[in-house]
Structures are given as structure tokens and as C-alpha cells.
Amino acid sequence: MVILTPNLLISVGTRDTYRHPQDPCKCLKIEKTHAHYSERRKRFYDKNLSHNELDLKNYSILKPHLIKYIPCCEDTLVETNLGKAFCSELIVDQDQTPSECILDYLLSNTPIPGQILSQLTEFLELIRQKSLFIFDLNPKNFLIKKTSHSQYQLIFIDFKSLNLNKLLIPMKRAPFFASRKLNRRIKRLKKWINHSENQEKQL
Ligand SMILES: Nc1ncnc2c1ncn2[C@@H]1O[C@H](COP(=O)(O)OP(=O)(O)O)[C@@H](O)[C@H]1O
Numbered sequence: 763m764v765i766l767t768p769n770l771l772i773s774v775g776t777r778d779t780y781r782h783p784q785d786p787c788k789c790l791k792i793e794k795t796h797a798h799y800s801e802r803r804k805r806f807y808d809k810n811l812s813h814n815e816l817d818l819k820n821y822s823i824l825k826p827h828l829i830k831y832i833p834c835c836e837d838t839l840v841e842t843n844l845g846k847a848f849c850s851e852l853i854v855d856q857d858q859t860p861s862e863c864i865l866d867y868l869l870s871n872t873p874i875p876g877q878i879l880s881q882l883t884e885f886l887e888l889i890r891q892k893s894l895f896i897f898d899l900n901p902k903n904f905l906i907k908k909t910s911h912s913q914y915q916l917i918f919i920d921f922k923s924l925n926l927n928k929l930l931i932p933m934k935r936a937p938f939f940a941s942r943k944l945n946r947r948i949k950r951l952k953k954w955i956n957h958s959e960n961q962e963k964q965l
Pocket residue numbers: 772773774775776777778779789791813833850851852853854860861863902903919920
């Protein structure tokens with residue numbers, strides 16, 4: 763069993779993300795108990811699957827399409843002292859510090875590199891074309907990996923919202939509603955980015 767301690771914590775959120783104590787290239791995501799979610803919210807997720815199980819299932823769906831834009835992940839959950847963890851490649855910059863997310867750039871008014879905006883446009887086009895209904899296009903879910911002085915790679919790290927469904931019918935049977943929702947989410951992300959100051963170019 764992997765033992766996680768507070769000094770390994772990278773980020774606190776819906777799940778907490780830790781560095782893997784035995785492998786510096788990996789991170790582990792720990793689920794907070796479902797009791798924290800409202801009944802209404804629980805209904806939107808697959809009732810039988812935890813967020814980590816959803817990430818695992820959705821990773822295998824997304825991997826063939828988005829290999830360039832998602833981290834490598836393990837195909838089973840890892841036992842830890844804090845429960846079962848989803849294990850993924852730790853996204854770090856050239857200097858080995860964990861990469862910042864788009865939200866960090868927006869909050870600090872740092873221009874988002876043009877290269878990242880082009881990759882984001884391509885990513886959004888790809889998910890639309892392939893009908894990959896990823897609805898949580900939150901700026902916290904996109905990391906900006908600095909691979910060298912002026913080279914960047916966009917990485918999408920949170921797969922649990924794929925096909926997240928508020929409708930009574932399965933998402934696959936409601937492609938019109940799903941596309942409409944995806945388009946709204948894309949528009950909202952573009953608005954957040956384009957409305958922030960200092961951007962090198964518009965999305
Ligand atoms: N593979 C990763 N590499 C580096 N940091 C990560 C990675 N995955 C998650 N993080 C950090 O954890 C935060 C939340 O991760 P996420 O998967 O979106 O979890 P959740 O939304 O369920 O809380 C991210 O914004 C990022 O700061």
C-alpha cells in the first residue's frame with residue numbers, strides 16, 4: 763500500500779492531488795467521500811462509480827483521440843492509506859515544478875502563450891468533431907507545461923465530466939442536447955480567456 767503524507771500534497775480540490783512517494787514522475791488523486799456531494803449533484807454522476815473510477819473509465823475512451831493532450835495514466839486504481847487513488851503522470855515544467863493551470867495565468871494576469879491558445883483551439887475542435895462530450899472545461903483542468911524556454915504544451919487533466927448527464931435519457935441518445943451543451947461550455951471558456959487582460963491573441 764502507498765502511504766501518502768501531507769508534505770506530498772500538490773493541490774486541494776474536489777479531489778486532493780499528491781506526489782507519488784515512490785515515483786517522482788507520477789501523482790495520485792484522492793477522492794473525498796461522496797457524502798460531501800448534494801443529492802442533486804450525485805444524480806448527475808454515474809451513481810455506481812466514484813470520481814476516480816469515472817476518470818479511469820473515461821481515460822480509456824479519450825486516450826486514442828487525445829493522446830497529445832492528456833497525461834499517461836495507470837489503468838487500475840492504486841491502494842493508499844487515504845483510499846483508492848487515480849494515478850497519472852505528474853505534469854511538471856522543465857525545472858520539475860508542477861505546471862500551472864490556465865486559471866493561474868488568468869488570476870495573475872499573465873498572458874497565455876499563443877502556442878497554448880492554438881493548441882486549445884485544436885483541442886476544442888477535436889472534442890467537438892469526435893463528439894467527446896467533456897463538459898467540465900474549467901480553466902483549472904488545463905495545465906500549461908513549459909517544456910523549454912519558449913515551448914509549451916497544453917494538457918487536460920480531468921476526465922470525470924465526460925458524458926456527464928443531467929438528462930433522463932442516455933447521452934448517446936441525445937447528441938443534439940449534448941452538442942449544444944458542449945458548445946455552450948466552449949463558448950464560456952473562450953469568454954473567460956478573451957475577457958482577461960494581457961492576452962497575446964484571442965481564442
Ligand atoms: N497530472 C497532474 N500533474 C500535475 N498536477 C495535477 C495533475 N492532475 C491534477 N493536478 C493538480 O490538481 C488540480 C485538480 O486536479 P483535477 O484532476 O482537476 O481534480 P478535481 O477537479 O477532481 O479536484 C489541478 O488543477 C492541478 O493543480
